[in-house]
Amino acid sequence: MIKQWAEFSSKELENVKTVVLPIGATEQHGSHLPVGTDHFLVNTVVEELLKKHKYDLDIGILPTINYGKSIEHLSFPGTISISAKTLLNLIYDVGYSLSCQHIDNLIILNGHGGNTGLVESVIFDLKKMYNINAFSISLGALYNTIGEKCSFPHSMHAGYVETSIMMYGYPKFKNLYEKLPQNSTQSKGYDFMKKLNCTSWGWQTEDISKDGFMGSPGKSSAKEGEKIIEKLVQIIFSHLKLIIEENI
Incomplete structure:
Protein backbone atom coordinates (compact mmCIF):
# COMPACT_ATOMS: atom_id res chain seq x y z
CA MET A 1 0.00 0.00 0.00
CA ILE A 2 1.14 3.55 -0.77
CA LYS A 3 0.45 5.54 2.38
CA GLN A 4 1.54 8.65 4.22
CA TRP A 5 4.40 7.80 6.60
CA ALA A 6 2.68 9.53 9.52
CA GLU A 7 -0.36 7.27 9.13
CA PHE A 8 1.52 3.97 9.51
CA HIS A 29 5.31 33.03 -7.47
CA GLY A 30 4.17 36.39 -8.81
CA SER A 31 0.79 37.88 -7.99
CA HIS A 32 -1.30 34.97 -9.30
CA LEU A 33 0.04 32.02 -7.27
CA PRO A 34 0.60 31.50 -3.52
CA VAL A 35 4.09 31.32 -2.01
CA GLY A 36 3.52 27.67 -1.12
CA THR A 37 3.17 26.66 -4.77
CA ASP A 38 6.22 24.38 -4.98
CA LEU A 57 2.94 -0.74 -4.47
CA ASP A 58 4.28 -0.71 -0.90
CA ILE A 59 5.66 2.80 -0.31
CA GLY A 60 5.81 5.22 2.59
CA ILE A 61 5.41 8.92 1.76
CA LEU A 62 7.40 11.06 4.19
CA PRO A 63 6.13 14.49 5.31
CA THR A 64 6.94 17.15 2.72
CA ILE A 65 9.88 19.48 3.35
CA ASN A 66 8.29 22.88 2.75
CA TYR A 67 11.49 24.94 2.55
CA GLY A 68 14.16 24.91 -0.13
CA LYS A 69 17.12 26.83 -1.49
CA SER A 70 15.35 29.87 -2.92
CA ILE A 71 18.01 32.57 -2.68
CA GLU A 72 17.25 33.78 -6.22
CA HIS A 73 13.80 34.95 -5.10
CA LEU A 74 14.73 36.81 -1.90
CA SER A 75 14.11 40.25 -3.43
CA PHE A 76 10.38 39.44 -3.50
CA PRO A 77 8.10 39.22 -0.42
CA GLY A 78 7.13 35.78 0.85
CA THR A 79 10.36 33.96 0.06
CA ILE A 80 11.92 31.92 2.86
CA SER A 81 15.22 30.40 1.73
CA ILE A 82 17.36 27.88 3.56
CA SER A 83 21.03 27.32 2.81
CA ALA A 84 22.38 24.44 0.77
CA LYS A 85 24.07 23.17 3.94
CA THR A 86 20.81 23.16 5.89
CA LEU A 87 18.89 21.30 3.18
CA LEU A 88 21.67 18.77 2.65
CA ASN A 89 22.03 18.12 6.38
CA LEU A 90 18.29 17.58 6.68
CA ILE A 108 13.37 12.35 -3.50
CA LEU A 109 10.42 13.99 -5.27
CA ASN A 110 11.51 17.57 -5.87
CA GLY A 111 9.15 20.39 -6.79
CA HIS A 112 11.58 23.34 -6.82
CA GLY A 113 14.20 24.05 -9.48
CA GLY A 114 16.58 25.65 -6.99
CA ASN A 115 16.89 22.32 -5.17
CA THR A 116 17.69 20.25 -8.25
CA GLY A 117 21.48 20.40 -8.23
CA LEU A 118 21.58 19.60 -4.53
CA VAL A 119 19.27 16.60 -4.62
CA GLU A 120 20.98 15.20 -7.70
CA SER A 121 24.27 15.35 -5.79
CA VAL A 122 23.10 14.08 -2.40
CA ILE A 123 21.74 10.79 -3.77
CA PHE A 124 25.32 9.64 -4.43
CA ASP A 125 26.29 10.51 -0.86
CA LEU A 126 23.33 8.58 0.55
CA LYS A 127 24.37 5.47 -1.34
CA LYS A 128 27.98 5.66 -0.16
CA MET A 129 27.29 6.75 3.42
CA TYR A 130 24.21 4.67 4.25
CA ASN A 131 23.98 2.07 1.48
CA ILE A 132 20.52 3.30 0.47
CA ASN A 133 19.56 3.26 -3.19
CA ALA A 134 18.66 6.93 -3.54
CA GLU A 148 5.85 22.42 -25.79
CA LYS A 149 3.79 24.61 -23.45
CA CYS A 150 5.27 22.74 -20.50
CA SER A 151 8.84 23.80 -21.24
CA PHE A 152 10.82 27.05 -21.46
CA PRO A 153 9.86 29.81 -22.19
CA HIS A 154 6.19 29.09 -21.40
CA SER A 155 6.71 27.36 -18.07
CA MET A 156 9.86 28.37 -16.23
CA HIS A 157 8.45 29.76 -12.96
CA ALA A 158 4.75 30.27 -12.17
CA GLY A 159 4.07 29.85 -15.87
CA TYR A 160 1.65 27.67 -17.82
CA VAL A 161 2.35 24.34 -16.09
CA GLU A 162 2.54 25.41 -12.45
CA THR A 163 -0.49 27.66 -12.81
CA SER A 164 -2.56 24.93 -14.47
CA ILE A 165 -1.65 22.36 -11.82
CA MET A 166 -2.48 24.81 -9.04
CA MET A 167 -5.84 25.63 -10.62
CA TYR A 168 -6.63 21.91 -10.69
CA GLY A 169 -5.24 20.90 -7.30
CA TYR A 170 -6.04 24.04 -5.30
CA PRO A 171 -9.23 25.67 -6.58
CA LYS A 172 -9.56 27.39 -3.19
CA PHE A 173 -7.11 30.03 -4.44
CA LYS A 174 -9.50 31.02 -7.25
CA ASN A 175 -9.31 34.68 -6.22
CA LEU A 176 -5.65 34.65 -7.31
CA ASN A 197 21.58 27.86 -23.87
CA CYS A 198 23.37 25.04 -21.96
CA THR A 199 25.58 27.34 -19.89
CA SER A 200 24.34 27.80 -16.31
CA TRP A 201 24.09 31.30 -14.83
CA GLY A 202 23.62 32.30 -11.18
CA TRP A 203 20.80 34.73 -11.90
CA GLN A 204 18.46 36.50 -9.52
CA THR A 205 14.78 36.69 -10.40
CA GLU A 206 14.89 40.45 -11.00
CA ASP A 207 17.57 39.86 -13.66
CA ILE A 208 15.00 38.00 -15.74
CA SER A 209 11.54 39.16 -14.70
CA LYS A 210 10.20 42.40 -13.28
CA ASP A 211 7.08 40.80 -11.82
CA GLY A 212 8.49 37.64 -10.25
CA PHE A 213 7.21 35.00 -12.63
CA MET A 214 8.64 33.60 -15.85
CA GLY A 215 6.45 32.18 -18.55
CA SER A 216 2.95 32.41 -19.99
CA PRO A 217 0.26 31.61 -17.42
CA GLY A 218 -2.52 33.37 -19.34
CA LYS A 219 -3.88 30.22 -21.03
CA SER A 220 -3.62 28.00 -17.97
CA SER A 221 -6.69 26.09 -16.81
CA ALA A 222 -7.74 23.45 -14.29
CA LYS A 223 -8.58 21.12 -17.18
CA GLU A 224 -5.04 21.40 -18.52
CA GLY A 225 -3.69 20.94 -15.00
CA GLU A 226 -5.58 17.67 -14.66
CA LYS A 227 -4.09 16.40 -17.94
CA ILE A 228 -0.58 17.39 -16.86
CA ILE A 229 -0.93 15.73 -13.45
CA GLU A 230 -2.22 12.55 -15.09
CA LYS A 231 0.89 12.39 -17.28
CA LEU A 232 3.23 13.17 -14.38
CA VAL A 233 1.71 10.50 -12.15
CA GLN A 234 1.88 7.94 -14.94
CA ILE A 235 5.60 8.59 -15.43
CA ILE A 236 6.42 8.71 -11.72
CA PHE A 237 4.47 5.54 -10.93
CA SER A 238 6.26 3.67 -13.72
CA HIS A 239 9.62 4.73 -12.27
CA LEU A 240 8.63 3.74 -8.73
CA LYS A 241 7.43 0.37 -9.99
CA LEU A 242 10.70 -0.17 -11.85
CA ILE A 243 12.79 0.71 -8.79
CA ILE A 244 10.91 -1.77 -6.60
CA GLU A 245 10.74 -4.59 -9.14
CA GLU A 246 14.38 -4.39 -10.19
CA ASN A 247 15.48 -4.46 -6.53
CA ILE A 248 19.06 -3.39 -7.33
Whole structure:
Protein backbone atom coordinates (compact mmCIF):
# COMPACT_ATOMS: atom_id res chain seq x y z
CA MET A 1 0.00 0.00 0.00
CA ILE A 2 1.14 3.55 -0.77
CA LYS A 3 0.45 5.54 2.38
CA GLN A 4 1.54 8.65 4.22
CA TRP A 5 4.40 7.80 6.60
CA ALA A 6 2.68 9.53 9.52
CA GLU A 7 -0.36 7.27 9.13
CA PHE A 8 1.52 3.97 9.51
CA SER A 9 2.04 2.31 12.86
CA SER A 10 5.59 1.41 13.80
CA LYS A 11 4.71 -2.26 13.36
CA GLU A 12 3.35 -1.70 9.85
CA LEU A 13 6.53 0.09 8.83
CA GLU A 14 8.57 -3.06 9.42
CA ASN A 15 7.47 -4.19 5.95
CA VAL A 16 8.02 -0.89 4.11
CA LYS A 17 11.31 -0.83 2.18
CA THR A 18 10.73 2.05 -0.24
CA VAL A 19 10.21 5.66 0.81
CA VAL A 20 9.40 8.88 -1.05
CA LEU A 21 10.60 12.23 0.35
CA PRO A 22 8.74 15.19 -1.24
CA ILE A 23 10.60 18.52 -1.19
CA GLY A 24 9.17 21.89 -2.19
CA ALA A 25 9.90 25.50 -1.30
CA THR A 26 8.29 28.60 0.17
CA GLU A 27 8.88 31.42 -2.28
CA GLN A 28 7.17 34.10 -4.33
CA HIS A 29 5.31 33.03 -7.47
CA GLY A 30 4.17 36.39 -8.81
CA SER A 31 0.79 37.88 -7.99
CA HIS A 32 -1.30 34.97 -9.30
CA LEU A 33 0.04 32.02 -7.27
CA PRO A 34 0.60 31.50 -3.52
CA VAL A 35 4.09 31.32 -2.01
CA GLY A 36 3.52 27.67 -1.12
CA THR A 37 3.17 26.66 -4.77
CA ASP A 38 6.22 24.38 -4.98
CA HIS A 39 5.20 22.20 -2.05
CA PHE A 40 1.56 22.36 -3.13
CA LEU A 41 2.69 20.95 -6.49
CA VAL A 42 4.46 17.92 -5.03
CA ASN A 43 1.56 17.36 -2.64
CA THR A 44 -0.85 17.32 -5.59
CA VAL A 45 1.29 14.67 -7.29
CA VAL A 46 1.34 12.60 -4.08
CA GLU A 47 -2.43 12.91 -3.62
CA GLU A 48 -3.08 11.76 -7.20
CA LEU A 49 -0.60 8.90 -6.76
CA LEU A 50 -2.49 7.78 -3.67
CA LYS A 51 -5.81 8.12 -5.44
CA LYS A 52 -4.85 6.06 -8.49
CA HIS A 53 -2.26 3.59 -7.21
CA LYS A 54 -2.78 3.23 -3.45
CA TYR A 55 -2.88 -0.57 -3.52
CA ASP A 56 -0.38 -1.16 -6.33
CA LEU A 57 2.94 -0.74 -4.47
CA ASP A 58 4.28 -0.71 -0.90
CA ILE A 59 5.66 2.80 -0.31
CA GLY A 60 5.81 5.22 2.59
CA ILE A 61 5.41 8.92 1.76
CA LEU A 62 7.40 11.06 4.19
CA PRO A 63 6.13 14.49 5.31
CA THR A 64 6.94 17.15 2.72
CA ILE A 65 9.88 19.48 3.35
CA ASN A 66 8.29 22.88 2.75
CA TYR A 67 11.49 24.94 2.55
CA GLY A 68 14.16 24.91 -0.13
CA LYS A 69 17.12 26.83 -1.49
CA SER A 70 15.35 29.87 -2.92
CA ILE A 71 18.01 32.57 -2.68
CA GLU A 72 17.25 33.78 -6.22
CA HIS A 73 13.80 34.95 -5.10
CA LEU A 74 14.73 36.81 -1.90
CA SER A 75 14.11 40.25 -3.43
CA PHE A 76 10.38 39.44 -3.50
CA PRO A 77 8.10 39.22 -0.42
CA GLY A 78 7.13 35.78 0.85
CA THR A 79 10.36 33.96 0.06
CA ILE A 80 11.92 31.92 2.86
CA SER A 81 15.22 30.40 1.73
CA ILE A 82 17.36 27.88 3.56
CA SER A 83 21.03 27.32 2.81
CA ALA A 84 22.38 24.44 0.77
CA LYS A 85 24.07 23.17 3.94
CA THR A 86 20.81 23.16 5.89
CA LEU A 87 18.89 21.30 3.18
CA LEU A 88 21.67 18.77 2.65
CA ASN A 89 22.03 18.12 6.38
CA LEU A 90 18.29 17.58 6.68
CA ILE A 91 18.36 15.02 3.87
CA TYR A 92 21.44 13.34 5.37
CA ASP A 93 19.67 13.03 8.73
CA VAL A 94 16.55 11.58 7.11
CA GLY A 95 18.74 9.16 5.17
CA TYR A 96 20.56 8.07 8.32
CA SER A 97 17.29 7.47 10.16
CA LEU A 98 15.98 5.39 7.26
CA SER A 99 19.19 3.37 7.11
CA CYS A 100 18.70 2.42 10.76
CA GLN A 101 15.37 0.90 9.67
CA HIS A 102 16.97 -0.98 6.75
CA ILE A 103 15.09 0.96 4.07
CA ASP A 104 16.23 -0.13 0.59
CA ASN A 105 15.10 2.78 -1.60
CA LEU A 106 14.69 6.52 -1.05
CA ILE A 107 13.15 8.58 -3.85
CA ILE A 108 13.37 12.35 -3.50
CA LEU A 109 10.42 13.99 -5.27
CA ASN A 110 11.51 17.57 -5.87
CA GLY A 111 9.15 20.39 -6.79
CA HIS A 112 11.58 23.34 -6.82
CA GLY A 113 14.20 24.05 -9.48
CA GLY A 114 16.58 25.65 -6.99
CA ASN A 115 16.89 22.32 -5.17
CA THR A 116 17.69 20.25 -8.25
CA GLY A 117 21.48 20.40 -8.23
CA LEU A 118 21.58 19.60 -4.53
CA VAL A 119 19.27 16.60 -4.62
CA GLU A 120 20.98 15.20 -7.70
CA SER A 121 24.27 15.35 -5.79
CA VAL A 122 23.10 14.08 -2.40
CA ILE A 123 21.74 10.79 -3.77
CA PHE A 124 25.32 9.64 -4.43
CA ASP A 125 26.29 10.51 -0.86
CA LEU A 126 23.33 8.58 0.55
CA LYS A 127 24.37 5.47 -1.34
CA LYS A 128 27.98 5.66 -0.16
CA MET A 129 27.29 6.75 3.42
CA TYR A 130 24.21 4.67 4.25
CA ASN A 131 23.98 2.07 1.48
CA ILE A 132 20.52 3.30 0.47
CA ASN A 133 19.56 3.26 -3.19
CA ALA A 134 18.66 6.93 -3.54
CA PHE A 135 16.93 8.51 -6.53
CA SER A 136 15.89 12.01 -7.57
CA ILE A 137 12.76 12.86 -9.55
CA SER A 138 12.41 16.58 -10.28
CA LEU A 139 9.06 17.82 -11.56
CA GLY A 140 10.76 20.50 -13.65
CA ALA A 141 12.62 17.87 -15.67
CA LEU A 142 9.38 15.97 -16.26
CA TYR A 143 7.56 19.10 -17.42
CA ASN A 144 10.01 19.38 -20.32
CA THR A 145 9.01 15.93 -21.58
CA ILE A 146 5.24 16.33 -21.81
CA GLY A 147 4.65 19.13 -24.31
CA GLU A 148 5.85 22.42 -25.79
CA LYS A 149 3.79 24.61 -23.45
CA CYS A 150 5.27 22.74 -20.50
CA SER A 151 8.84 23.80 -21.24
CA PHE A 152 10.82 27.05 -21.46
CA PRO A 153 9.86 29.81 -22.19
CA HIS A 154 6.19 29.09 -21.40
CA SER A 155 6.71 27.36 -18.07
CA MET A 156 9.86 28.37 -16.23
CA HIS A 157 8.45 29.76 -12.96
CA ALA A 158 4.75 30.27 -12.17
CA GLY A 159 4.07 29.85 -15.87
CA TYR A 160 1.65 27.67 -17.82
CA VAL A 161 2.35 24.34 -16.09
CA GLU A 162 2.54 25.41 -12.45
CA THR A 163 -0.49 27.66 -12.81
CA SER A 164 -2.56 24.93 -14.47
CA ILE A 165 -1.65 22.36 -11.82
CA MET A 166 -2.48 24.81 -9.04
CA MET A 167 -5.84 25.63 -10.62
CA TYR A 168 -6.63 21.91 -10.69
CA GLY A 169 -5.24 20.90 -7.30
CA TYR A 170 -6.04 24.04 -5.30
CA PRO A 171 -9.23 25.67 -6.58
CA LYS A 172 -9.56 27.39 -3.19
CA PHE A 173 -7.11 30.03 -4.44
CA LYS A 174 -9.50 31.02 -7.25
CA ASN A 175 -9.31 34.68 -6.22
CA LEU A 176 -5.65 34.65 -7.31
CA TYR A 177 -6.48 33.01 -10.63
CA GLU A 178 -9.14 35.53 -11.67
CA LYS A 179 -6.75 37.83 -13.54
CA LEU A 180 -3.98 35.68 -14.94
CA PRO A 181 -1.20 37.68 -16.62
CA GLN A 182 -0.52 36.65 -20.20
CA ASN A 183 3.27 36.86 -20.16
CA SER A 184 5.98 37.94 -17.75
CA THR A 185 7.52 41.41 -18.02
CA GLN A 186 11.03 40.51 -19.08
CA SER A 187 14.18 42.11 -17.75
CA LYS A 188 17.39 42.48 -19.72
CA GLY A 189 18.79 39.16 -18.54
CA TYR A 190 15.95 37.15 -20.11
CA ASP A 191 17.29 37.30 -23.66
CA PHE A 192 20.83 36.86 -22.36
CA MET A 193 19.81 33.64 -20.58
CA LYS A 194 18.22 32.29 -23.78
CA LYS A 195 21.48 32.90 -25.64
CA LEU A 196 23.47 31.04 -22.99
CA ASN A 197 21.58 27.86 -23.87
CA CYS A 198 23.37 25.04 -21.96
CA THR A 199 25.58 27.34 -19.89
CA SER A 200 24.34 27.80 -16.31
CA TRP A 201 24.09 31.30 -14.83
CA GLY A 202 23.62 32.30 -11.18
CA TRP A 203 20.80 34.73 -11.90
CA GLN A 204 18.46 36.50 -9.52
CA THR A 205 14.78 36.69 -10.40
CA GLU A 206 14.89 40.45 -11.00
CA ASP A 207 17.57 39.86 -13.66
CA ILE A 208 15.00 38.00 -15.74
CA SER A 209 11.54 39.16 -14.70
CA LYS A 210 10.20 42.40 -13.28
CA ASP A 211 7.08 40.80 -11.82
CA GLY A 212 8.49 37.64 -10.25
CA PHE A 213 7.21 35.00 -12.63
CA MET A 214 8.64 33.60 -15.85
CA GLY A 215 6.45 32.18 -18.55
CA SER A 216 2.95 32.41 -19.99
CA PRO A 217 0.26 31.61 -17.42
CA GLY A 218 -2.52 33.37 -19.34
CA LYS A 219 -3.88 30.22 -21.03
CA SER A 220 -3.62 28.00 -17.97
CA SER A 221 -6.69 26.09 -16.81
CA ALA A 222 -7.74 23.45 -14.29
CA LYS A 223 -8.58 21.12 -17.18
CA GLU A 224 -5.04 21.40 -18.52
CA GLY A 225 -3.69 20.94 -15.00
CA GLU A 226 -5.58 17.67 -14.66
CA LYS A 227 -4.09 16.40 -17.94
CA ILE A 228 -0.58 17.39 -16.86
CA ILE A 229 -0.93 15.73 -13.45
CA GLU A 230 -2.22 12.55 -15.09
CA LYS A 231 0.89 12.39 -17.28
CA LEU A 232 3.23 13.17 -14.38
CA VAL A 233 1.71 10.50 -12.15
CA GLN A 234 1.88 7.94 -14.94
CA ILE A 235 5.60 8.59 -15.43
CA ILE A 236 6.42 8.71 -11.72
CA PHE A 237 4.47 5.54 -10.93
CA SER A 238 6.26 3.67 -13.72
CA HIS A 239 9.62 4.73 -12.27
CA LEU A 240 8.63 3.74 -8.73
CA LYS A 241 7.43 0.37 -9.99
CA LEU A 242 10.70 -0.17 -11.85
CA ILE A 243 12.79 0.71 -8.79
CA ILE A 244 10.91 -1.77 -6.60
CA GLU A 245 10.74 -4.59 -9.14
CA GLU A 246 14.38 -4.39 -10.19
CA ASN A 247 15.48 -4.46 -6.53
CA ILE A 248 19.06 -3.39 -7.33
